[in-house]
Amino acid sequence: xxxxxxxxxxxxxxxxxxxxxxxxxxxxGRTIEVRDTSHIVSIGSAVTEILFALGVGERVVAVDxxxxxxAAVRALPNVGYMRTLSPEGVLSQAPSLIxxxxxxxPREAMDVLSHSSAPVVIVPDGHTADAxxxxxxxxxxxxxIPEKGAELAREVRADFALLAKEVKALxxxxxxxxxxSAGSGSTIVGGAESSADAMFHLAGIENAVAGxxxxxxxxxxxxxxxEPDAIVVMSGGGQPLPADLIFGLPAFxxxxxxxxxxxxxxxxxxxxxxxxxxxxAARELALAVRPSAKLAPLxxxxxxxxxxxxPKAATP
Numbered sequence: 001x002x003x004x005x006x007x008x009x010x011x012x013x014x015x016x017x018x019x020x021x022x023x024x025x026x027x028x029g030r031t032i033e034v035r036d037t038s039h040i041v042s043i044g045s046a047v048t049e050i051l052f053a054l055g056v057g058e059r060v061v062a063v064d065x066x067x068x069x070x071a072a073v074r075a076l077p078n079v080g081y082m083r084t085l086s087p088e089g090v091l092s093q094a095p096s097l098i099x100x101x102x103x104x105x106p107r108e109a110m111d112v113l114s115h116s117s118a119p120v121v122i123v124p125d126g127h128t129a130d131a132x133x134x135x136x137x138x139x140x141x142x143x144x145i146p147e148k149g150a151e152l153a154r155e156v157r158a159d160f161a162l163l164a165k166e167v168k169a170l171x172x173x174x175x176x177x178x179x180x181s182a183g184s185g186s187t188i189v190g191g192a193e194s195s196a197d198a199m200f201h202l203a204g205i206e207n208a209v210a211g212x213x214x215x216x217x218x219x220x221x222x223x224x225x226x227e228p229d230a231i232v233v234m235s236g237g238g239q240p241l242p243a244d245l246i247f248g249l250p251a252f253x254x255x256x257x258x259x260x261x262x263x264x265x266x267x268x269x270x271x272x273x274x275x276x277x278x279x280x281a282a283r284e285l286a287l288a289v290r291p292s293a294k295l296a297p298l299x300x301x302x303x304x305x306x307x308x309x310x311p312k313a314a315t316p
Contacts, residue, residue: 024141027102027124034119036096037143043082043090044101046132046275047123048073050139051099053276053303054148062093064104068236068269069277070306087112099142101125127198127274129160136276152276159279159298160202166295167204167286174229174289175208176200176264177257181239182249186217195272196232202282205230205289223251230289231257234268241265264288277304 021035041062042048048067051060057070062077064085079089082104090098090109095118102125104110114120121142124134133153140149178196180188190196191212200207208226209218218226231252233241247258257263270281283295 022141022144024121024138026138026142027122030122032119032121032142034097034121034142034144039094039096040143041079041090041093041095041098041118042067043079043085043099043104044123045069045269045273046135047099047101047139049269049273049275049277049303050136050152051143053152053301054136054140054143054145056143056145059143061095062090065237066269066273068267070303085109085113087116091116091118097121097142099123099139125274127195129157129164129202129278132160132274132276132278133157135274155299155301156276156279162296162298163202163279163283166283167202170204170286170290170293170295172290172293173204173206175206175227176230176232176289177208177223177226177228178232179241179246180215180234182241182245183239187223187249187251188215189218189223190214191216191218195274198274199271199278199282199285200232202278203286203289205286218251220251223249224254226255228252228255228257229260230262230264231255232264232266232271232285232289234271235265236267236269238268262289276301280304 045066178190208228
């Protein structure tokens with residue numbers, strides 16, 4: 001029944017299809033035929049940012065909760081959180097194409113969407129420079145503009161290369177802890193192989209809780225031994241983590257970060273989305289943790305110039 005409803009909801013009467021279809025190979029290994037890119041539902045912050053950076057933002061008719069940049073997306077219908085999607089909510093937007101970041105779900109919802117008349121392209125996730133480039137390539141191919149995708153990929157690849165060169169020349173390698181949530185006796189931090197750990201690597205920062213893997217609760221003993229020089233948190237979703245809360249935790253009270261009141265707050269999709277602005281986010285994180293450091297600016301791009309991207313640091 002859901003599959004029948006999906007087909008019905010995704011049909012747009014009177015919609016003219018392009019004369020030529022194109023194909024894209026997505027993260028699942030499937031080769032998908034795409035015939036119409038005029039009404040896109042974009043799921044995943046990186047997917048949405050890439051679409052707008054490619055100049056096809058006007059085709060996006062709805063986004064998920066993680067998609068907050070550029071500002072234009074905030075006026076679009078929202079289909080919910082990418083991991084708890086409702087197929088009815090997605091298909092009510094009458095998409096001609098659904099682009100979803102790998103890991104979107106739940107599986108049952110994605111199964112329903114995959115049986116609708118709108119093709120579903122799964123964009124590969126990943127937290128490296130190469131992974132960001134791959135996302136750009138797949139999204140550009142899915143919307144039928146691989147040449148623009150190649151141009152954007154060149155710009156982003158050059159940003160990553162310049163960032164890596166500048167970070168390599170830094171002499172300071174401070175330690176930091178990314179805190180996802182705190183309270184009720186449990187502090188969730190980003191250990192090795194997490195997206196936060198990958199961002200620390202790009203910024204030349206040592207992950208003080210690299211002994212953990214993924215996003216895990218960390219006991220007071222682990223955090224006391226971590227002795228971070230800075231605490232990094234995200235804004236724009238989830239639990240607010242102000243300085244008084246973080247530095248009031250017994251595990252951080254005596255840390256160098258607490259002594260210097262060094263709490264770095266960045267928008268979540270900017271810090272951990274791993275879209276085209278990732279080099280800018282890593283550069284700003286690197287400078288926020290090392291206020292006296294100097295890094296060459298990255299080139300200005302039309303798709304990375306909106307305000308309020310800079311990190312906010314706690315004041316003493």
